[in-house]
Amino acid sequence: MSAPGLRGGIERFGNTVGRVLNRGGSAAAPRLDLSHDIILYLEGITVSFDGFRALNNLSLYVEAGELRCIIGPNGAGKTTMMDVITGKTRPDLGSAWFGQTVDLLTLTEPEIAEVGIGRKFQKPTVFSEHSVFENLELAMAGNKSVWRMLFAKMTPEQHLRIDEVLETIGLKDHRAARAGSLSHGQKQWLEIGMLLMQDPALLLVDEPVAGMTPQETERTAELLVSLAGKHSVVVVEHDMNFVRSIARTVTVLHQGSVLAEGSMEQVQNDPKVIEVYLGDGGH
Template sequence: MQPILSCRDVRVSFNGFQALQGVNLDVLPQEVRFLIGPNGAGKTTLLDVVCGKTKASDGEVLYRQTENIRKLQEHEIVHLGITRKFQAPSIFANLTVWENLELSLKQKRGLWSVMRAKMTGEDKGKMEAMLLRIGLMEQRHNLAGMLAHGQKQWLEIGMQLMQNPEILLLDEPIAGMSETERHKTGELIHEISETCSVLIVEHDMEFVRNFSKQVTVMHEGKVLCEGTMSEIQQNEQVAEVYLGRRESAC
């Protein structure tokens, strides 16, 4: 199976500091891949490069093996099929849950279409299906700002999915969630992966253990190793990186 996303020798420098030092990474279609590693390892920077927020100084970011997206703008990358959810929920607090989803649905059509578009039966059905998927059907007429923290996270994930991405980037999606919310988020991620690859930066190793398929460990701007969580746990280099705290880190 060919990767849907390939990073080849990706490098990023901030005023002389090498944040990424030749990262190579493949993400397969419908894969759930976690990025883990100590603070400063380059995990979030790599997501920033993939979504266009940060420009790599060298290397290639290949989408579907054919298009190098390294120099594209963020909105161009979104239109190709790669969306990004940041750690803090980015929703419209003064709009209802339904209106947030409606706005996301229309974003793909351009500014004039957003202003003029009327809701079709197909659009309504798609939004209702998404509300059921993220567990917010009963809250659809509530202001988004009134939602619980976990519900806000699910709403933003739903907003990204309304754009039919082929790759969804998540940065610490369970931060601040209860145990029940974490489990529901893990199940949602695996449901999403039936139609969309998911690349996740995460520090909660229990969550990674429970919901990972493939794990990539980063350290000092490089890929240290990758494999299943079981393989990662037994890797001596990983144990050294985490200063011997094998159980707490992995």
């Protein structure tokens, strides 16, 4: 391939990196103010689609460094809530703040990623033909030039950062493996690692253990619990056994609103929750 053709291919690849990581080219990101120990404020959020209220006056507060589980039946509004937080959906009413000073409703999706919110979708999206190490290296590039990054020598600090993330996600022994050869669970961990390379303050994780083996599920629980503290983590999940294994505070959504909130024990003994969710099998 000629140099211009090679460069064009890399630039297209770089655009793909940006889409996967949900990063953009915004200038200076607003400073995150956690002086009140709350990282996410959702207040009175209402979203309607063709007359159907996906979210109905939803209010939710997530503390800095906490691990929050969000549960609820299908159609409860869980995905729409995450869409609002990440800028994919604009609410009809309400406010969404990241810390004290960042108004999420004024930012684009790439800008929201830039200020420190990472989202992991249910289906893992990794670069299958590249190694685990290269996936993390590309994630570290963020909105920088992929062309420049691929041909620049990595600093010792960058190597150390990748090593730290490999250790965190349990893939240190697979650093040279092609990402496409990983198991489903390992791909999920790699994508979490790609988000961690951006050092998000808030990590949104959608049904992380769907399709995993029991061993992978257990390892995923350990991983998410280990992230809490340094990061705030919001997990949307249907697997109630998994939620019980990691839950500190659980929020139950129903018909677009918060139905109940508290410890797992409080929530699972709440008559309203039993009636609309747990009593119906609870998945």
